Amino acid sequence: MARRRTFYRRRKVCKFTAEGIEYIDYKDTKLLQQYILERAKILPRRISGTSSRHQRMLAKAIKRARHLALIPFTAD
Amino acid sequence: MTRTYELGFVVEPRLNDDEVQEMIQRYRGVIEDAGATITEEEHWGKRKLAYPINKYSEGRYVFLHLSSETGQNGIPEVERLMRQNDRILRYLTVRTDLDLKRALRRGKPGTPGAQPKPEAPVSTEDADLTAASSDEAKPAAATEAAATEAAATETAAAETTATETASTDDAASTETASTEAATTETAPSSDEAPTEAASSDTETKASSEEA
Numbered sequence: 343m344a345r346r347r348t349f350y351r352r353r354k355v356c357k358f359t360a361e362g363i364e365y366i367d368y369k370d371t372k373l374l375q376q377y378i379l380e381r382a383k384i385l386p387r388r389i390s391g392t393s394s395r396h397q398r399m400l401a402k403a404i405k406r407a408r409h410l411a412l413i414p415f416t417a418d
Numbered sequence: 419m420t421r422t423y424e425l426g427f428v429v430e431p432r433l434n435d436d437e438v439q440e441m442i443q444r445y446r447g448v449i450e451d452a453g454a455t456i457t458e459e460e461h462w463g464k465r466k467l468a469y470p471i472n473k474y475s476e477g478r479y480v481f482l483h484l485s486s487e488t489g490q491n492g493i494p495e496v497e498r499l500m501r502q503n504d505r506i507l508r509y510l511t512v513r514t515d516l517d518l519k520r521a522l523r524r525g526k527p528g529t530p531g532a533q534p535k536p537e538a539p540v541s542t543e544d545a546d547l548t549a550a551s552s553d554e555a556k557p558a559a560a561t562e563a564a565a566t567e568a569a570a571t572e573t574a575a576a577e578t579t580a581t582e583t584a585s586t587d588d589a590a591s592t593e594t595a596s597t598e599a600a601t602t603e604t605a606p607s608s609d610e611a612p613t614e615a616a617s618s619d620t621e622t623k624a625s626s627e628e629a
Binding site: 364365368369406408409410411412413414415416418 | 479517521
């Protein structure tokens with residue numbers, strides 16, 4: 343436990359806040375691909391550091407994209 | 419109060435352009451009769467589906483951008499027609515004016531559905547930001563990258579997540595073990611099983627790490 347004293351934890355940054363993005367397009371599959379795990383699950387914000395507002399927008403965009411078969415529901 | 423919508427749908431891949439146009443014309447009639455207009459048509463052409471639908475592995479993607487001054491749009495009717503048309507595999511209607519307005523109010527437009535085939539609006543080249551935020555998001559690229567460069571970022575990423583995600587080093591393992599565990603965790607595209615296992619462990623082990 344104490345051996346971790348020297349650890350430097352990098353501060354996570356919400357990409358969308360940093361870029362001032364106000365709308366996440368469900369058609370932007372390149373972007374959405376970055377936020378799904380290889381099992382096609384939505385990347386939790388505990389890992390990505392996305393702000394809650396943007397995580398909500400992201401989740402919505404991913405779900406819309408899944409409906410149109412732009413990105414998968416599951417890994418096959 | 420103008421409302422805008424985006425009506426996207428996927429049609430069977432074996433239809434040709436003319437048949438798709440014909441289909442759009444039919445919907446255009448309904449939409450215009452109702453008092454709305456089609457401001458833009460986006461055609462992506464054939465695209466591979468992320469999963470098979472009705473045994474098809476490809477589909478033709480069309481997006482119609484609608485605008486209605488009055489709020490009268492023929493969307494319910496169009497959706498009804500699409501539901502009955504079995505050559506349409508999927509459809510999705512999204513209202514976009516609220517998002518647009520919010521984007522404008524906040525200064526920086528996110529341009530809902532403006533680009534025909536939008537690239538990621540966020541630049542992935544930006545060195546600082548990439549290092550900061552896409553360690554987790556795009557680890558595949560990092561792993562492929564030059565070993566020297568990658569090693570540095572990788573270890574940094576590993577350290578970031580090690581305290582939260584590493585599950586194997588709880589006992590008495592070394593620093594390197596934790597780094598390795600975290601690296602597999604943060605590289606979603608390379609392996610599949612480890613992430614699943616590790617992430618489920620995360621919840622249980624996270625507290626013990628903090629303590």
